[in-house]
Amino acid sequence: MKKQDDLIGTTLGNYRVLDTLGQGGMAKVYKAHQETLGRDVAIKVLPPWYAADRSFVERFNLEARLVARLSHPNIVTVHDANEQNGHLYIVMQLVDGGTLKDRLDQIQKEGRVMGIDEVVSIFTQLADALAYAHTEGIIHRDIKPVNVLMDRSGRPILSDFGIAKVLASTQDNLTRPGAGVGTPEYMSPEQCQGGAVDGRADIYALGVMLFEAQTGRTPFQGNNYPALAHSHIYEPPPRPSTINPTISPAIEYIILTALMKNPQQRYQTARDMADTLQKALIHNTSPRANITPMGNSYGQSGLLGVPSYTNPRTPSLVDNRQPVLYHCVNCHHMNKPQVRYCTRCGYVLKQCAVCGERNPVGNRFCTKCGQSLAP
Numbered sequence: 001m002k003k004q005d006d007l008i009g010t011t012l013g014n015y016r017v018l019d020t021l022g023q024g025g026m027a028k029v030y031k032a033h034q035e036t037l038g039r040d041v042a043i044k045v046l047p048p049w050y051a052a053d054r055s056f057v058e059r060f061n062l063e064a065r066l067v068a069r070l071s072h073p074n075i076v077t078v079h080d081a082n083e084q085n086g087h088l089y090i091v092m093q094l095v096d097g098g099t100l101k102d103r104l105d106q107i108q109k110e111g112r113v114m115g116i117d118e119v120v121s122i123f124t125q126l127a128d129a130l131a132y133a134h135t136e137g138i139i140h141r142d143i144k145p146v147n148v149l150m151d152r153s154g155r156p157i158l159s160d161f162g163i164a165k166v167l168a169s170t171q172d173n174l175t176r177p178g179a180g181v182g183t184p185e186y187m188s189p190e191q192c193q194g195g196a197v198d199g200r201a202d203i204y205a206l207g208v209m210l211f212e213a214q215t216g217r218t219p220f221q222g223n224n225y226p227a228l229a230h231s232h233i234y235e236p237p238p239r240p241s242t243i244n245p246t247i248s249p250a251i252e253y254i255i256l257t258a259l260m261k262n263p264q265q266r267y268q269t270a271r272d273m274a275d276t277l278q279k280a281l282i283h284n285t286s287p288r289a290n291i292t293p294m295g296n297s298y299g300q301s302g303l304l305g306v307p308s309y310t311n312p313r314t315p316s317l318v319d320n321r322q323p324v325l326y327h328c329v330n331c332h333h334m335n336k337p338q339v340r341y342c343t344r345c346g347y348v349l350k351q352c353a354v355c356g357e358r359n360p361v362g363n364r365f366c367t368k369c370g371q372s373l374a375p
Helices: 054-068 100-109 116-135 163-168 199-215 225-234 249-258 270-282
Strands: 015-023 028-034 039-046 078-084 087-093 148-150 156-158
Touching: 015 039, 054 078, 054 087, 100 148, 100 199, 116 156, 116 199, 116 270, 199 249, 199 270, 249 270
Parallel strands: none
Antiparallel strands: 015 028, 028 039, 039 087, 078 087, 148 156
């Protein structure tokens, strides 16, 4: 027999807890009724050890106040945040249409991927929500399908803004040493490295979700954090078209731009990404027409080694690709994968730090000792 949850039937502040809505890695979500206003709400309750840390409680309440100021149709409304009897909780708008993960799972069971109309609708709204939050100085830091709620009309609503920031400031609660707070499959390279994070980390995570919506999987897969982090930091993502040959070239272009390793080569704002998504739908029959890439073009990215398109207006991406090129860290000239020295300045491109072997720039591992090579 299933054990009754101790909070069900009790009251937190003005909210009577009715039922469990879901269980996440860091909190449990309940459906509750606000007696004073006669409405149902969602309450996210954090584990008791968070409430025992007074500095964490202060940071949590501060962040909750900041997030409560956000007013956007695609961001969940925060009504309240408080602590009672060791329970730290945040009260939010109740959204009862499931999550984006539920939607993606449903589509996958049907043996298909999300259509371009639905993709553009959902992801344009999410990008617009992020653009608004970023202008308000708030970064999400944990964009993933389970944090996108869906209302009954199919409108996506971002939840859990600000919570990851507070968790990141509580080092004792980190479960992965040296890792930033987030979900490994969706973390940006800078998060994996524990570096400074801005809105472009959210853009990267949105690109991961877009990849997943169009292929049925995330770009990098692994059974542990170090493997996933290594992939995010060093490995180029697979081209979505190698998994889903029917993907719109324009959407593939948007995905690969959002997934650039260097934040400066991604879309610089979520608004840029939203605008390009809308153009992708308008110009679906001419995928690269009037779609301007942010940062360098693919053929000059270097950090990812993403191939260039030889004909921007050619719908087929199969027979019109140039070889992968790699940039020289000294002069930024693009080199073919077989070369060991930059063809412009002569700089050693891929020298093994362990044995000193000078490897072809396209190598991931040293040909002499097998050591993993720096990008």
